[in-house]
Amino acid sequence: MHVVGPRAPGEVSNPAKPAYRVLVIDDDDCVGAAIKVTLARRNGETELASRAYAGIEALESSRFDVVLVDLFMPGMSGLDAISYIRRQSGIPIIAMSGFRLRDSRNSIDYLGMAMQRGASACICKPFAPQQLIEAIDRSFLLASSTTGSMQ
Amino acid sequence: MTKGISNADQADEMKIGYPSVERARAANEVGAAIAHALNGPLTALLLYVSDLNQNSDRFPAGDSDGQSLKQVAENALRETERVCFLMQRIADAFETPLQEETAIAQGREVIRWLARVGEDGESVEHATPVAQEPLTAREREVLRLVIEGCTNKEGGKRLQISYRTFESHRAHLMRKLGAKNAVDLLKLALLMPETLSDTPPTDATSIKAVQA
Numbered sequence: 557m558h559v560v561g562p563r564a565p566g567e568v569s570n571p572a573k574p575a576y577r578v579l580v581i582d583d584d585d586c587v588g589a590a591i592k593v594t595l596a597r598r599n600g601e602t603e604l605a606s607r608a609y610a611g612i613e614a615l616e617s618s619r620f621d622v623v624l625v626d627l628f629m630p631g632m633s634g635l636d637a638i639s640y641i642r643r644q645s646g647i648p649i650i651a652m653s654g655f656r657l658r659d660s661r662n663s664i665d666y667l668g669m670a671m672q673r674g675a676s677a678c679i680c681k682p683f684a685p686q687q688l689i690e691a692i693d694r695s696f697l698l699a700s701s702t703t704g705s706m707q
Numbered sequence: 708m709t710k711g712i713s714n715a716d717q718a719d720e721m722k723i724g725y726p727s728v729e730r731a732r733a734a735n736e737v738g739a740a741i742a743h744a745l746n747g748p749l750t751a752l753l754l755y756v757s758d759l760n761q762n763s764d765r766f767p768a769g770d771s772d773g774q775s776l777k778q779v780a781e782n783a784l785r786e787t788e789r790v791c792f793l794m795q796r797i798a799d800a801f802e803t804p805l806q807e808e809t810a811i812a813q814g815r816e817v818i819r820w821l822a823r824v825g826e827d828g829e830s831v832e833h834a835t836p837v838a839q840e841p842l843t844a845r846e847r848e849v850l851r852l853v854i855e856g857c858t859n860k861e862g863g864k865r866l867q868i869s870y871r872t873f874e875s876h877r878a879h880l881m882r883k884l885g886a887k888n889a890v891d892l893l894k895l896a897l898l899m900p901e902t903l904s905d906t907p908p909t910d911a912t913s914i915k916a917v918q919a
Contacts, residue, residue: 582747584746586748587750590750590752590755593755594757597762630885631885632885654742681746681749682746682750682791683754684753685757686757
Protein backbone atom coordinates (compact mmCIF):
# COMPACT_ATOMS: atom_id res chain seq x y z
CA MET A 557 0.00 0.00 0.00
CA HIS A 558 2.90 2.35 0.61
CA VAL A 559 5.37 0.95 -1.79
CA VAL A 560 8.36 3.15 -2.43
CA GLY A 561 11.10 1.07 -3.92
CA PRO A 562 12.72 -2.03 -2.48
CA ARG A 563 12.93 -0.81 1.10
CA ALA A 564 9.32 0.21 1.48
CA PRO A 565 8.06 -0.44 5.00
CA GLY A 566 4.74 -1.93 3.88
CA GLU A 567 3.93 -5.53 4.80
CA VAL A 568 6.51 -7.89 3.36
CA SER A 569 6.19 -11.65 3.44
CA ASN A 570 9.75 -12.75 4.11
CA PRO A 571 10.83 -11.62 7.57
CA ALA A 572 14.17 -13.41 7.41
CA LYS A 573 15.89 -10.62 5.54
CA PRO A 574 15.26 -7.15 6.89
CA ALA A 575 14.23 -4.85 4.08
CA TYR A 576 15.46 -1.72 5.81
CA ARG A 577 17.38 -0.78 8.93
CA VAL A 578 16.08 1.85 11.30
CA LEU A 579 17.90 3.66 14.09
CA VAL A 580 15.77 5.18 16.84
CA ILE A 581 17.45 7.85 18.97
CA ASP A 582 15.23 8.48 21.98
CA ASP A 583 16.06 8.70 25.65
CA ASP A 584 12.76 7.02 26.45
CA ASP A 585 13.58 3.39 25.71
CA CYS A 586 9.95 2.27 25.74
CA VAL A 587 9.29 4.29 22.57
CA GLY A 588 12.10 2.63 20.64
CA ALA A 589 11.09 -0.81 21.90
CA ALA A 590 7.52 -0.32 20.63
CA ILE A 591 8.74 1.05 17.30
CA LYS A 592 10.94 -2.03 17.01
CA VAL A 593 7.92 -4.35 17.41
CA THR A 594 5.84 -2.28 14.98
CA LEU A 595 8.50 -2.25 12.28
CA ALA A 596 9.49 -5.88 12.78
CA ARG A 597 6.00 -6.77 11.50
CA ARG A 598 6.85 -4.86 8.37
CA ASN A 599 10.22 -6.37 7.77
CA GLY A 600 12.19 -3.57 9.35
CA GLU A 601 15.13 -4.03 11.67
CA THR A 602 15.37 -1.48 14.45
CA GLU A 603 18.26 -0.50 16.67
CA LEU A 604 18.01 1.83 19.61
CA ALA A 605 20.23 4.57 21.00
CA SER A 606 19.22 6.47 24.11
CA ARG A 607 21.55 9.43 23.61
CA ALA A 608 22.37 11.50 20.55
CA TYR A 609 26.09 10.73 20.82
CA ALA A 610 25.42 6.98 20.95
CA GLY A 611 23.14 7.33 17.93
CA ILE A 612 25.76 9.22 15.95
CA GLU A 613 28.31 6.54 16.79
CA ALA A 614 25.90 3.85 15.64
CA LEU A 615 25.35 5.72 12.36
CA GLU A 616 29.07 5.97 11.81
CA SER A 617 29.77 2.31 12.49
CA SER A 618 26.83 0.69 10.78
CA ARG A 619 24.55 1.20 7.79
CA PHE A 620 21.00 2.44 8.37
CA ASP A 621 18.28 3.41 5.92
CA VAL A 622 16.47 5.88 8.15
CA VAL A 623 16.96 7.47 11.55
CA LEU A 624 14.24 8.62 13.95
CA VAL A 625 15.36 11.33 16.36
CA ASP A 626 13.54 12.53 19.45
CA LEU A 627 13.93 16.29 19.76
CA PHE A 628 14.27 16.43 23.55
CA MET A 629 16.99 14.42 25.14
CA PRO A 630 19.50 15.00 27.88
CA GLY A 631 22.95 15.75 26.53
CA MET A 632 23.03 16.74 22.88
CA SER A 633 19.53 17.75 21.81
CA GLY A 634 17.70 16.14 18.94
CA LEU A 635 17.88 19.37 16.92
CA ASP A 636 21.65 19.48 17.20
CA ALA A 637 21.87 15.77 16.43
CA ILE A 638 19.84 16.38 13.24
CA SER A 639 22.21 19.18 12.16
CA TYR A 640 25.20 16.97 12.80
CA ILE A 641 23.80 13.89 11.05
CA ARG A 642 22.68 15.96 8.06
CA ARG A 643 26.18 17.37 7.62
CA GLN A 644 27.54 13.84 7.51
CA SER A 645 25.03 12.14 5.22
CA GLY A 646 21.84 12.28 3.21
CA ILE A 647 20.15 9.58 5.29
CA PRO A 648 16.41 10.16 5.76
CA ILE A 649 15.85 11.72 9.20
CA ILE A 650 12.50 11.72 10.97
CA ALA A 651 12.08 14.14 13.87
CA MET A 652 9.83 13.03 16.73
CA SER A 653 8.35 15.31 19.33
CA GLY A 654 5.69 15.18 21.97
CA PHE A 655 2.52 16.95 23.01
CA ARG A 656 2.31 20.69 22.60
CA LEU A 657 5.09 20.92 20.13
CA ARG A 658 2.82 20.92 17.18
CA ASP A 659 1.85 24.29 15.76
CA SER A 660 0.22 26.46 18.35
CA ARG A 661 0.06 30.18 18.78
CA ASN A 662 2.79 30.81 21.30
CA SER A 663 4.89 27.74 21.01
CA ILE A 664 8.25 27.52 19.41
CA ASP A 665 7.92 25.48 16.26
CA TYR A 666 10.44 22.77 17.10
CA LEU A 667 9.35 20.52 14.28
CA GLY A 668 9.79 23.44 11.85
CA MET A 669 13.26 23.96 13.27
CA ALA A 670 13.96 20.25 12.80
CA MET A 671 12.88 20.47 9.15
CA GLN A 672 15.05 23.53 8.69
CA ARG A 673 18.01 21.63 10.03
CA GLY A 674 17.56 18.87 7.52
CA ALA A 675 14.91 16.47 8.83
CA SER A 676 13.05 14.74 6.02
CA ALA A 677 9.78 14.28 7.91
CA CYS A 678 8.39 14.76 11.37
CA ILE A 679 5.94 12.98 13.59
CA CYS A 680 4.17 13.91 16.82
CA LYS A 681 4.02 11.52 19.73
CA PRO A 682 1.94 9.60 20.47
CA PHE A 683 1.54 8.20 16.98
CA ALA A 684 -0.22 5.16 15.55
CA PRO A 685 1.70 2.58 13.46
CA GLN A 686 0.14 3.97 10.30
CA GLN A 687 1.53 7.45 10.98
CA LEU A 688 4.96 6.00 11.63
CA ILE A 689 4.90 4.00 8.40
CA GLU A 690 3.72 7.02 6.45
CA ALA A 691 6.48 9.20 7.87
CA ILE A 692 9.08 6.59 6.93
CA ASP A 693 7.59 6.33 3.45
CA ARG A 694 7.65 10.11 3.08
CA SER A 695 11.27 10.28 4.14
CA PHE A 696 12.26 7.50 1.69
CA LEU A 697 10.36 9.22 -1.07
CA LEU A 698 12.06 12.51 -0.35
CA ALA A 699 15.48 10.87 -0.21
CA SER A 700 14.94 9.07 -3.51
CA SER A 701 13.72 12.24 -5.21
CA THR A 702 16.53 14.45 -3.93
CA THR A 703 19.49 12.14 -4.23
CA GLY A 704 18.40 10.05 -7.19
CA SER A 705 19.05 6.60 -5.83
CA MET A 706 19.65 5.71 -2.20
CA GLN A 707 21.41 2.39 -2.18
CA MET B 708 -6.74 22.29 43.04
CA THR B 709 -9.77 24.18 41.89
CA LYS B 710 -13.15 22.69 41.11
CA GLY B 711 -12.52 23.33 37.41
CA ILE B 712 -9.93 20.61 37.30
CA SER B 713 -12.43 18.00 38.45
CA ASN B 714 -14.04 18.02 35.02
CA ALA B 715 -12.02 17.81 31.86
CA ASP B 716 -14.94 19.27 29.90
CA GLN B 717 -14.44 22.56 31.69
CA ALA B 718 -10.90 22.90 30.46
CA ASP B 719 -11.79 25.89 28.32
CA GLU B 720 -13.40 27.69 31.22
CA MET B 721 -10.31 27.14 33.29
CA LYS B 722 -8.24 29.23 30.98
CA ILE B 723 -10.44 32.20 31.73
CA GLY B 724 -10.93 31.44 35.39
CA TYR B 725 -7.33 31.48 36.54
CA PRO B 726 -7.14 33.36 39.81
CA SER B 727 -3.56 34.44 39.37
CA VAL B 728 -0.59 34.35 37.07
CA GLU B 729 1.31 32.24 39.60
CA ARG B 730 -1.44 29.67 39.66
CA ALA B 731 -1.57 29.68 35.88
CA ARG B 732 2.13 29.10 35.74
CA ALA B 733 1.94 26.31 38.28
CA ALA B 734 -0.93 24.63 36.45
CA ASN B 735 0.87 25.09 33.18
CA GLU B 736 3.98 23.43 34.52
CA VAL B 737 2.13 20.56 36.11
CA GLY B 738 0.03 19.95 33.00
CA ALA B 739 2.97 20.14 30.68
CA ALA B 740 5.10 17.95 32.94
CA ILE B 741 2.42 15.28 33.19
CA ALA B 742 1.83 15.34 29.45
CA HIS B 743 5.53 15.02 28.78
CA ALA B 744 6.09 12.30 31.33
CA LEU B 745 3.31 10.24 29.77
CA ASN B 746 4.31 10.97 26.21
CA GLY B 747 6.74 8.10 25.76
CA PRO B 748 4.72 5.42 27.54
CA LEU B 749 1.56 6.50 25.69
CA THR B 750 3.36 6.30 22.37
CA ALA B 751 4.54 2.79 23.21
CA LEU B 752 1.08 1.79 24.43
CA LEU B 753 -0.61 3.05 21.28
CA LEU B 754 1.85 1.15 19.09
CA TYR B 755 1.49 -2.09 21.08
CA VAL B 756 -2.29 -1.99 21.24
CA SER B 757 -2.49 -1.15 17.54
CA ASP B 758 -0.22 -4.11 16.89
CA LEU B 759 -2.52 -6.42 18.87
CA ASN B 760 -5.45 -5.18 16.83
CA GLN B 761 -3.73 -5.61 13.52
CA ASN B 762 -2.95 -9.20 14.43
CA SER B 763 -6.25 -9.97 16.14
CA ASP B 764 -7.20 -12.49 13.46
CA ARG B 765 -4.73 -14.82 15.18
CA PHE B 766 -6.66 -14.67 18.44
CA PRO B 767 -8.79 -17.70 19.35
CA ALA B 768 -12.53 -17.39 18.70
CA GLY B 769 -14.84 -15.95 21.36
CA ASP B 770 -15.66 -18.00 24.44
CA SER B 771 -19.10 -18.85 25.81
CA ASP B 772 -19.66 -15.28 27.05
CA GLY B 773 -19.27 -14.08 23.48
CA GLN B 774 -16.48 -11.81 24.65
CA SER B 775 -13.77 -12.37 22.12
CA LEU B 776 -10.19 -11.32 22.59
CA LYS B 777 -10.60 -9.42 19.37
CA GLN B 778 -13.28 -7.30 20.98
CA VAL B 779 -11.11 -6.74 24.05
CA ALA B 780 -8.24 -5.60 21.85
CA GLU B 781 -10.56 -3.22 20.00
CA ASN B 782 -11.78 -1.78 23.28
CA ALA B 783 -8.20 -1.40 24.50
CA LEU B 784 -7.30 0.51 21.37
CA ARG B 785 -10.32 2.78 21.67
CA GLU B 786 -9.51 3.59 25.30
CA THR B 787 -5.85 4.14 24.52
CA GLU B 788 -6.78 6.58 21.79
CA ARG B 789 -9.08 8.30 24.23
CA VAL B 790 -6.30 8.67 26.80
CA CYS B 791 -4.04 10.13 24.11
CA PHE B 792 -6.74 12.60 23.16
CA LEU B 793 -7.39 13.56 26.79
CA MET B 794 -3.70 13.99 27.44
CA GLN B 795 -3.44 16.30 24.45
CA ARG B 796 -6.31 18.30 25.85
CA ILE B 797 -4.77 18.49 29.29
CA ALA B 798 -1.56 19.73 27.72
CA ASP B 799 -3.42 22.25 25.54
CA ALA B 800 -5.69 23.46 28.32
CA PHE B 801 -2.78 24.93 30.19
CA GLU B 802 -1.92 27.33 27.47
CA THR B 803 -1.10 30.70 28.93
CA PRO B 804 0.77 33.67 27.53
CA LEU B 805 3.66 32.63 29.74
CA GLN B 806 6.80 31.06 28.42
CA GLU B 807 5.29 27.67 27.88
CA GLU B 808 8.36 25.96 26.52
CA THR B 809 10.26 26.99 29.60
CA ALA B 810 7.48 25.53 31.70
CA ILE B 811 7.62 22.30 29.75
CA ALA B 812 11.37 22.16 30.08
CA GLN B 813 11.23 22.81 33.80
CA GLY B 814 8.46 20.32 34.41
CA ARG B 815 10.21 17.66 32.41
CA GLU B 816 13.41 18.42 34.20
CA VAL B 817 11.81 17.79 37.56
CA ILE B 818 10.27 14.53 36.45
CA ARG B 819 13.43 13.29 34.81
CA TRP B 820 15.48 14.11 37.83
CA LEU B 821 13.08 12.23 40.02
CA ALA B 822 13.05 9.31 37.62
CA ARG B 823 16.78 9.12 37.08
CA VAL B 824 18.36 9.81 40.41
CA GLY B 825 19.83 6.56 41.63
CA GLU B 826 19.13 4.83 38.35
CA ASP B 827 22.28 3.27 36.89
CA GLY B 828 24.30 5.50 39.15
CA GLU B 829 23.51 8.63 37.16
CA SER B 830 23.88 11.77 39.22
CA VAL B 831 21.36 14.56 39.17
CA GLU B 832 23.81 16.83 37.35
CA HIS B 833 24.35 14.23 34.71
CA ALA B 834 20.63 13.68 34.31
CA THR B 835 19.92 17.33 33.65
CA PRO B 836 18.21 17.56 30.30
CA VAL B 837 19.48 20.27 28.11
CA ALA B 838 19.52 22.24 24.94
CA GLN B 839 15.79 22.62 24.57
CA GLU B 840 16.38 26.23 25.44
CA PRO B 841 18.35 27.95 22.71
CA LEU B 842 21.35 30.03 23.69
CA THR B 843 20.94 33.79 23.68
CA ALA B 844 23.22 35.93 21.52
CA ARG B 845 25.15 36.91 24.66
CA GLU B 846 25.56 33.33 25.74
CA ARG B 847 26.95 32.43 22.34
CA GLU B 848 29.49 35.23 22.66
CA VAL B 849 30.46 33.97 26.10
CA LEU B 850 30.69 30.41 24.78
CA ARG B 851 33.05 31.53 22.01
CA LEU B 852 35.30 33.26 24.51
CA VAL B 853 35.30 30.32 26.91
CA ILE B 854 36.35 28.05 24.07
CA GLU B 855 39.13 30.46 23.16
CA GLY B 856 40.35 29.84 26.68
CA CYS B 857 39.29 33.11 28.32
CA THR B 858 39.00 33.19 32.07
CA ASN B 859 35.93 34.86 33.53
CA LYS B 860 37.94 38.03 34.14
CA GLU B 861 39.39 38.19 30.62
CA GLY B 862 36.01 37.35 29.10
CA GLY B 863 34.25 39.98 31.17
CA LYS B 864 36.79 42.56 30.08
CA ARG B 865 36.38 41.69 26.41
CA LEU B 866 32.61 41.94 26.57
CA GLN B 867 32.79 44.96 28.86
CA ILE B 868 30.72 43.28 31.53
CA SER B 869 31.70 42.32 35.07
CA TYR B 870 33.41 38.97 35.55
CA ARG B 871 30.50 37.93 37.73
CA THR B 872 28.05 38.57 34.92
CA PHE B 873 30.32 36.66 32.57
CA GLU B 874 30.47 33.82 35.08
CA SER B 875 26.70 33.78 35.33
CA HIS B 876 26.25 33.64 31.54
CA ARG B 877 28.79 30.88 31.47
CA ALA B 878 27.00 28.86 34.16
CA HIS B 879 23.70 29.38 32.39
CA LEU B 880 24.88 28.25 28.99
CA MET B 881 26.66 25.25 30.47
CA ARG B 882 23.44 24.21 32.13
CA LYS B 883 21.55 24.66 28.86
CA LEU B 884 24.09 22.62 26.94
CA GLY B 885 24.48 19.99 29.63
CA ALA B 886 28.20 20.59 29.82
CA LYS B 887 29.90 19.74 33.08
CA ASN B 888 33.19 21.44 32.27
CA ALA B 889 35.16 23.31 29.62
CA VAL B 890 36.17 20.06 27.91
CA ASP B 891 32.49 19.25 27.36
CA LEU B 892 32.02 22.71 25.85
CA LEU B 893 34.95 22.19 23.51
CA LYS B 894 33.61 18.80 22.39
CA LEU B 895 30.25 20.38 21.81
CA ALA B 896 31.72 23.23 19.81
CA LEU B 897 33.62 20.77 17.62
CA LEU B 898 30.57 18.64 17.02
CA MET B 899 28.12 21.50 16.60
CA PRO B 900 29.75 24.64 15.27
CA GLU B 901 26.30 26.18 14.75
CA THR B 902 26.01 26.51 18.52
CA LEU B 903 28.63 29.22 18.24
CA SER B 904 27.51 31.01 15.13
CA ASP B 905 25.25 34.04 15.19
CA THR B 906 23.22 33.38 12.11
CA PRO B 907 21.67 29.93 12.42
CA PRO B 908 18.13 29.39 13.64
CA THR B 909 19.19 28.53 17.14
CA ASP B 910 16.41 30.51 18.67
CA ALA B 911 12.77 30.72 17.98
CA THR B 912 12.58 34.45 17.51
CA SER B 913 14.98 34.34 14.62
CA ILE B 914 12.92 31.64 12.94
CA LYS B 915 9.71 33.55 13.45
CA ALA B 916 11.32 36.67 12.06
CA VAL B 917 12.40 34.80 8.96
CA GLN B 918 8.97 33.31 8.49
CA ALA B 919 7.10 36.55 9.05
